[in-house]
Amino acid sequence: MNAQGFGFIVGIIVGIILVVILFKYANTNNKIRTEYDERQEKVRGRGYMYAFYTALIVQAIMVLASICKIEIPVEDYILHFAGILFGCLTLGIYCTWNNVYWGLNNDHRRYGLVFAIAIIINIIAIVGPAISGMLFEENGKIGLPALNIMVIFMLSVYGIVYLVRKAIDAKKGTEEED
Amino acid sequence: MKNLKLKAARAGKDLSQDDLAKLCDVSRQTISSIEKGDYNPTINLCIKICKALDKTLDELFWE
Numbered sequence: 001m002n003a004q005g006f007g008f009i010v011g012i013i014v015g016i017i018l019v020v021i022l023f024k025y026a027n028t029n030n031k032i033r034t035e036y037d038e039r040q041e042k043v044r045g046r047g048y049m050y051a052f053y054t055a056l057i058v059q060a061i062m063v064l065a066s067i068c069k070i071e072i073p074v075e076d077y078i079l080h081f082a083g084i085l086f087g088c089l090t091l092g093i094y095c096t097w098n099n100v101y102w103g104l105n106n107d108h109r110r111y112g113l114v115f116a117i118a119i120i121i122n123i124i125a126i127v128g129p130a131i132s133g134m135l136f137e138e139n140g141k142i143g144l145p146a147l148n149i150m151v152i153f154m155l156s157v158y159g160i161v162y163l164v165r166k167a168i169d170a171k172k173g174t175e176e177e178d
Numbered sequence: 179m180k181n182l183k184l185k186a187a188r189a190g191k192d193l194s195q196d197d198l199a200k201l202c203d204v205s206r207q208t209i210s211s212i213e214k215g216d217y218n219p220t221i222n223l224c225i226k227i228c229k230a231l232d233k234t235l236d237e238l239f240w241e
Contacts, residue, residue, distance in 0.1 A: 037204035
């Protein structure tokens with residue numbers, strides 16, 4: 001295993017520990033798992049189905065590109081990550097659009113803080129390569145900083161969908177009326 | 179189809195959607211969806227709502 005691979009694994013382990021701590025902090029009953037009611041579970045179930053199809057389609061496109069020997073100037077792991085990202089994006093957009101953005105035990109303010117921390121960490125991760133002019137190039141291919149940019153993009157899309165949904169609800173008068 | 183009986187019973191108890199949601203351990207959006215007729219609750223949730231509003235299933239959920 002090379003140094004980059006080792007660093008990547010350490011990063012993932014640290015990330016998982018950080019996520020567990022942050023989720024415990026962000027939930028009102030100090031549980032890691034977010035609790036949902038029956039309607040939310042139903043919506044999320046359908047969301048996972050669409051997310052699975054999306055990840056499947058993205059992976060199929062990658063396989064097709066590989067078979068057809070289409071050169072994509074992107075590192076392999078970024079392409080695989082794209083499948084995960086588009087799946088997560090589909091799940092997030094579907095759930096948010098169907099009013100499943102807050103679980104029953106979520107502290108909204110703390111979750112906002114967690115999202116802000118996630119965005120800041122990802123921005124910090126791209127600042128170094130941006131300054132050194134290595135933002136995209138890694139052995140002539142788009143490399144690691146692109147992962148962080150994709151995550152920032154995903155979180156931004158979640159935020160935009162959330163705000164649009166809230167605005168539509170407010171306009172329709174479906175928000176709390178009393 | 180909108181569930182106006184539920185909305186009226188909630189208003190009669192002077193409860194907001196959020197108050198009723200907390201009493202039934204569900205989200206406010208779920209109560210809103212039931213009132214709008216966008217979501218058909220399970221019998222368990224119907225019973226919870228009925229108990230919270232001191233109503234019977236017939237009074238709230240029978241057409």
